[in-house]
Amino acid sequence: MRSILSPRLSRWFLLVLVFVTQFACKEPYTAPRFEGAGSATPVRGGTFRFAFDTDLRTLDPAQAYDELSTAVVRHLFDGLVDYDPTTGEVVPQLAERFEQAADGLSYTFYLRANLRFSDGTILDAHAVARSLERMLDPRKVPCPGTSFYHLLEGADDFAEGRAPHVRGIVVRDARTLVMRLTQRDQTFLNAMAMPFAAPVPTAYAARVGNDHFARNPIGAGPFVLEAWESGSRVVLRRNPNYWDPSRPYLDRIVVELSLARHLQFMRFQRGDMDHATNYTLNTADYLMMTEQRAWRPYLKREPDIAMYGLSMNVEVTPFQNVHLRRAVAFAIDRDSIARSRNYRIVPLGGLYPPGLPGYDAHLPGAHTYDLARARTEMRLAGYPDGYPNEIELWLTEGDAAVMYGQLIQADLRRIGIRIRLRFASFPVYLDTTQRRRAVAMSFAGWNMDFPDPSNFIDTLFHSRNISDEHAQNQSFYANPALDALLDRARIEPNRARRIAMYQEAERMLVTDAPWAFLFASTRIEVEQPYVHRGASSPVYPHEFRNTWLDLPRRPFTGNVSPR
Amino acid sequence: MIRYLLRRIAAVVLILWAVSSMTFFVTLKLGDPIATLLGPRASARDREHVRRYYGLDQPTVVQYGRYMGRLVRGDLGMSYRYRRPVASLIAERFPRTLLLAVMSIVLEVTVGVALGALAAARRKTKLDSAIMAGSFLTMSMPTFITGKLFLLFIAYYAGLFPIGGYGVTALDHVYHAILPASAIALLSAAYYARLTRNELVEILQSDYIRTARAKGLSEPVIVLRHALRNALLPIVTSLGLSFGALFTGAIVTEAIFAWPGIGRLAYESISGLDVPVIVGCVIFGSVGIQAGNLIADLAYAFLDPRIRHA
Numbered sequence: 001m002r003s004i005l006s007p008r009l010s011r012w013f014l015l016v017l018v019f020v021t022q023f024a025c026k027e028p029y030t031a032p033r034f035e036g037a038g039s040a041t042p043v044r045g046g047t048f049r050f051a052f053d054t055d056l057r058t059l060d061p062a063q064a065y066d067e068l069s070t071a072v073v074r075h076l077f078d079g080l081v082d083y084d085p086t087t088g089e090v091v092p093q094l095a096e097r098f099e100q101a102a103d104g105l106s107y108t109f110y111l112r113a114n115l116r117f118s119d120g121t122i123l124d125a126h127a128v129a130r131s132l133e134r135m136l137d138p139r140k141v142p143c144p145g146t147s148f149y150h151l152l153e154g155a156d157d158f159a160e161g162r163a164p165h166v167r168g169i170v171v172r173d174a175r176t177l178v179m180r181l182t183q184r185d186q187t188f189l190n191a192m193a194m195p196f197a198a199p200v201p202t203a204y205a206a207r208v209g210n211d212h213f214a215r216n217p218i219g220a221g222p223f224v225l226e227a228w229e230s231g232s233r234v235v236l237r238r239n240p241n242y243w244d245p246s247r248p249y250l251d252r253i254v255v256e257l258s259l260a261r262h263l264q265f266m267r268f269q270r271g272d273m274d275h276a277t278n279y280t281l282n283t284a285d286y287l288m289m290t291e292q293r294a295w296r297p298y299l300k301r302e303p304d305i306a307m308y309g310l311s312m313n314v315e316v317t318p319f320q321n322v323h324l325r326r327a328v329a330f331a332i333d334r335d336s337i338a339r340s341r342n343y344r345i346v347p348l349g350g351l352y353p354p355g356l357p358g359y360d361a362h363l364p365g366a367h368t369y370d371l372a373r374a375r376t377e378m379r380l381a382g383y384p385d386g387y388p389n390e391i392e393l394w395l396t397e398g399d400a401a402v403m404y405g406q407l408i409q410a411d412l413r414r415i416g417i418r419i420r421l422r423f424a425s426f427p428v429y430l431d432t433t434q435r436r437r438a439v440a441m442s443f444a445g446w447n448m449d450f451p452d453p454s455n456f457i458d459t460l461f462h463s464r465n466i467s468d469e470h471a472q473n474q475s476f477y478a479n480p481a482l483d484a485l486l487d488r489a490r491i492e493p494n495r496a497r498r499i500a501m502y503q504e505a506e507r508m509l510v511t512d513a514p515w516a517f518l519f520a521s522t523r524i525e526v527e528q529p530y531v532h533r534g535a536s537s538p539v540y541p542h543e544f545r546n547t548w549l550d551l552p553r554r555p556f557t558g559n560v561s562p563r
Numbered sequence: 564m565i566r567y568l569l570r571r572i573a574a575v576v577l578i579l580w581a582v583s584s585m586t587f588f589v590t591l592k593l594g595d596p597i598a599t600l601l602g603p604r605a606s607a608r609d610r611e612h613v614r615r616y617y618g619l620d621q622p623t624v625v626q627y628g629r630y631m632g633r634l635v636r637g638d639l640g641m642s643y644r645y646r647r648p649v650a651s652l653i654a655e656r657f658p659r660t661l662l663l664a665v666m667s668i669v670l671e672v673t674v675g676v677a678l679g680a681l682a683a684a685r686r687k688t689k690l691d692s693a694i695m696a697g698s699f700l701t702m703s704m705p706t707f708i709t710g711k712l713f714l715l716f717i718a719y720y721a722g723l724f725p726i727g728g729y730g731v732t733a734l735d736h737v738y739h740a741i742l743p744a745s746a747i748a749l750l751s752a753a754y755y756a757r758l759t760r761n762e763l764v765e766i767l768q769s770d771y772i773r774t775a776r777a778k779g780l781s782e783p784v785i786v787l788r789h790a791l792r793n794a795l796l797p798i799v800t801s802l803g804l805s806f807g808a809l810f811t812g813a814i815v816t817e818a819i820f821a822w823p824g825i826g827r828l829a830y831e832s833i834s835g836l837d838v839p840v841i842v843g844c845v846i847f848g849s850v851g852i853q854a855g856n857l858i859a860d861l862a863y864a865f866l867d868p869r870i871r872h873a
Contacts, residue, residue, distance in 0.1 A: 054831070055645075055823075055831055057644055057645060058645070058646065063646075065601060065602065065604065065605065066602065138612035138613075138615065138616060139616070142612065142613040142616040142617065143609070143612070143613075144601040144604075144605040144609045144610075144613060145605070145609060146608070146609055146612065147605075147606040147608050147609050150608070159612070210646075211641075211646045211647065214646055215647070229729070229823075230645075230652070230655055230656070230823065231656065231729075231823030231824075231827055231828065231831075232728070232729045232823045233728075233729075233731075256728060256821075257823070258821055258823060258827060258831070259727060259728065259821045260727065260818065260819070260821055262711075263714070263726050263727040263728075263820075263821055266714070266718070266719045266726045267726050267727075270719070270722070270726065272726070425593070425594070425834075426594075426599065426834070427593055427594025427595065427596075427598070427599040427836045428593060428594050430594065430595070430598045430599065430602075430603060431594040431595050431598060434598070434603070444603075446603075446604075449604060459604075465606070465607070467607045469595075469607075470595070470598055470607050470610055471607070472603065472604075472606065472607070
């Protein structure tokens with residue numbers, strides 16, 4: 001048989017084929033490309049690079065609620081308080097100290113001396129008060145988090161335009177600020193540690209306009225904005241006037257924007273990026289990292305304070321029936337779900353994930369895989385031969401959701417519940433699952449705003465969060481006894497008693513099973529060998545104010561011991 | 564000609580109104596923009612505050628009326644997501660997509676026409692077969708395949724080009740654009756190669772070419788100077804059409820290569836239900852396509868006197 005190509009062309013074709021095969025069979029980055037110089041003490045300087053697969057929305061702390069905006073904003077703005085990296089407790093930041101009044105109804109913050117924004121404007125108690133009022137005024141900025149501060153005395157009157165100022169924010173002197181609440185709230189300090197409450201120079205924001213401010217912010221954080229190219233990158237530069245002269249170590253942080261996950265990982269392997277997380281690593285990348293000995297020491301797994309489960313709408317047939325809900329909760333094999341995700345998730349039988357205060361590893365009545373118990377509950381529910389109708393399970397689109405959906409479908413089939421999977425885009429999913437009596441069952445989750453059990457249980461199960469549309473309590477579960485317990489816990493000053501109350505509330509939930517609690521996620525991070533992460537925030541994982549680079553980086557030998 | 568132009572412009576305005584209205588209503592049916600913007604963690608009270616801030620608490624008809632009122636004045640509105648005028652967002656992204664479009668067009672036309680001319684000149688040889696088989700193969704490979712292959716082999720393994728992104732300086736932008744532009748061009752170059760070859764084969768059999776050969780002109784002179792010029796007519800027309808389509812078709816390529824152009828903006832706005840930006844991108848795409856069509860029609864009339872007279 002004669003070739004259709006001439007001998008010359010055939011040679012070329014063969015050459016190209018060899019070239020391509022050579023590349024295709026070669027895994028070029030089985031080990032890090034670079035390692036550090038071996039310095040034992042922090043080194044100043046260098047540019048730290050990481051990436052997100054979304055675009056940056058805003059740099060106004062009053063508007064930042066998505067993960068990327070929050071991550072960047074946290075480098076540009078400091079708050080009065082923050083979280084201790086080791087204990088997770090709220091500690092002073094711009095405030096030198098703070099105290100809670102004996103009746104628990106007011107907090108006094110004492111500011112550090114000589115605080116200034118990065119442009120040199122004075123940052124005193126007046127500036128903090130004006131900044132909080134800017135955030136609480138819905139006519140000025142569309143802040144998505146004012147609810148965290150609604151217990152401030154007069155906040156509602158101010159928001160509705162009935163008062164010129166918030167009565168509960170009182171400037172005692174230039175360095176002392178008092179905040180009065182209408183009732184005790186043990187999570188108020190957590191709210192003050194959120195970026196929404198970070199001081200901004202309000203005169204500058206008013207002069208340039210809030211929309212301009214959101215793109216050209218000025219704060220009192222460890223970095224200042226050097227450049228923001230929409231959809232491409234944002235560059236932060238060290239703030240030379242930062243109140244803490246020992247920080248930050250880095251000269252610059254570059255965040256690449258809208259960079260797809262597969263590109264992030266390729267860049268990370270090539271040494272063009274310094275940090276990768278769950279958001280960067282897909283399953284294959286994660287497995288590759290765990291299997292390669294040279295990379296393994298740089299791979300870290302930590303609990304991510306996030307919980308996932310099946311929300312069952314107690315107002316919709318058939319989930320008014322508590323036994324049917326329990327049957328679902330005990331029929332799902334959580335280990336097989338964890339296995340399917342290469343154990344990047346942890347089976348969970350209750351609401352609180354590991355790492356959250358109140359988490360109980362031995363929770364009585366926890367939802368586990370117990371087929372006999374599930375079948376008993378089906379009999380008690382009145383369906384010994386299975387539920388006759390098909391139930392629709394709503395999920396958001398995505399590969400992981402498909403996997404979860406199919407595993408849940410197979411598990412529930414064993415107790416005679418037939419599930420039809422309904423995948424929807426995120427907007428449609430939100431719109432439908434949070435509408436009253438619209439959906440029987442949905443796959444849902446919650447990750448923390450702050451490390452307190454109230455942020456999970458109040459939001460998802462208090463009846464005050466039920467509304468006809470956009471209900472955060474998407475199982476529409478209303479239990480007056482639970483509501484009363486949560487209201488008491490929220491104001492309980494004794495921490496141990498408070499946590500015990502939240503644990504009691506969790507036990508009520510696992511018994512009533514408005515959700516089948518399934519798993520908690522873990523946070524996976526991998527850094528280049530020359531990156532010294534330093535103490536990181538327990539709440540805001542993408543924070544690098546304590547990070548330093550062991551420069552100059554050198555070709556990787558594996559001789560510099562991992563941290 | 565002026566009457567023809569006015570008629571075409573009126574039709575374009577009508578099409579733009581229909582397209583923008585349809586997009587406006589369809590997008591609103593996809594879900595609640597505020598719930599999407601703020602995510603599930605925002606309380607109902609905060610959602611209401613933000614909804615009022617954006618004027619989305621008004622009935623849909625009122626929102627539509629306001630939007631159209633602004634549109635007539637040339638104002639595309641403000642993005643919910645970025646709190647910036649949509650026009651400025653598009654103006655910022657347009658040069659990036661334009662760079663990609665121009666580079667890919669230059670590549671596809673140069674490579675496509677050259678290969679087509681070569682195949683026609685060596686008609687019924689193995690080289691002709693190889694070029695046509697190669698073009699058939701690349702035409703069958705969508706950009707999301709070729710793009711990823713380019714990234715994997717040329718950028719990641721060989722390290723010859725950056726792994727996606729846009730770069731920092733002007734020269735860097737061009738360097739970053741080579742791979743995505745090549746991925747787009749590969750598909751169209753194959754189409755232009757086949758088009759050029761077919762046209763040239765037909766032209767090379769015509770009487771005036773036979774006369775040129777009889778005069779003793781060399782084959783390259785005949786192909787390049789006499790035949791190719793006439794064969795370019797359908798290429799110019801399809802170029803006009805594809806130029807407009809490039810802006811809308813860039814969504815896939817820009818997503819694969821993390822190229823921050825109009826396509827990427829449209830993609831992210833659709834995921835975030837940012838209605839003003841979605842409508843703005845659709846209007847921009849429609850204008851691009853309509854302008855491309857118009858230019859193609861005019862170019863055709865300019866190049867072919869028979870059409871002009873008709």
